[in-house]
Amino acid sequence: MPKFKPHIRVKNLNLFYEGHHALKDITVDIPEKEITAIIGPSGCGKTTLLKSLNRLIDLVDGIEISGEVIVDGEDIYSTKVDVTYIRKKIGMLGQKPYPLPMSIYDNVAYGPRIHGMRKKKELDGIVEHYLEVAGLWDEVKDRLKSPASMLSAGQQQRLCLARSLAVEPEIILGDEPTSALDPISSKRIEEVFIALKKDYTIVIVTHILRQAVRLADYVIFLYMGDVIEQGPAKEIFENPKEERTKAYIGGEIS
Template sequence: MVAEYKIKADKLNLYYGDHKALHDIQLNIEQNGIYALIGPSGCGKSTFLRTLNRMNDLIDGVKIDGSVVIDGQNIYDTETDVVSLRKRVGMVFQRPNPFPMSIYDNIAYGPRIHGTKNKATLDVIVEKSLKQAALWEEVKDRLNKSALGLSGGQQQRLCIARLLAVEPDVLLMDEPTSALDPISTLKVEELSQELKERYTIVIVTHNMQQAARISDYTSFFLNGYLVESNKTDKIFTNPTDQRTEDYITGRFG
């Protein structure tokens, strides 16, 4: 049976100690496409994003109730293999974080961890992943050079390629262009448009123009609540909640 939605958050609450950071989040995310999460700083966007691959598990004092169902399985079930989950649901962070090793070894790192040792197989994975991340032509002659020598924009695309190398289903992006210059930002946005044909992408952004440009659906968070979620053009042209309109038009945030 094919799941109705790729991701389904149901009555999701999250606490940092005594502080309740997410309140009864209900959000359905379909297969493929780009989902933008918008809202002012501290409103729960990144916290929600991290619930989708259990990154919040790494923070002391976090408690979660409710469910997040991916491909029909609640990822908060006790038998969930979290390592396998994070392989399927990968994350790109705000600042590029290449490993201090060669470009080649950055991409091959994940497949090696998961048991791929054959050099010819790794060569194919590295080339394919870099091509998918629109980086191959720029780095193919220096694969054995340090990834730290790449520009910021190239490093971010390298981090995306590193995710793609382990064949995920979902890409989580936490403000992936906030530390990049406009040209690098455009390249990552164009890349996202290409990747959505094969992956489900959930992106946190503070950039309203970016959300309007690249996303298919937009969800507005405020003070830990999901105010509304809809197709992006509807959110930006005819939101149902006044608070959404006030945020989008710059009255607060």
């Protein structure tokens, strides 16, 4: 049994996609206010697992899912749960930055607005605060009204992060959040993640081992839909117990 306090508990999660068994009886615990990295070769189900954690997987047709994902003591797949509430609580940062087709300001204000906030002053405060947190404020404070698409990819990704944070989630999911970025922009996102973990539980999917080593406190190694090994990052990277984990970390399977 884990020694930490889990924020998300996945129990016997099975997922079939058009008959293909994509996630096989996954049981993992994700620690609170730490960075958990889900690693594994491409096509092993990392992103599927991540999207199961905020029910974004619901959008895919032909999915069958069973098992439980318990967040704060509540199964998010329970029929009593409001999915918009789950997604507000569990934010997501995608592989590529997708700014909404609106201004920088409106991108960050979008989430608070759809959840009912109307007061200009409060919105201004939220926009400034989260752009600060995402490390973008100084670069955009003079052009908040210009289209978000004018920003560079790296800036867009930080904008997307600010947008996710603005709805005040407890958990942030990152699906290879730096894969479309140059090394300097990637580094900035990583720095923001490290700074964020004192307040948020963070789960990232990454296929870059070195990134997992730099960021992760806890690691889940996924291989063909199976959790092969999970544990504190130090143990997994320095002293893996499973042969396949060793092989993956040693670069023999990818």
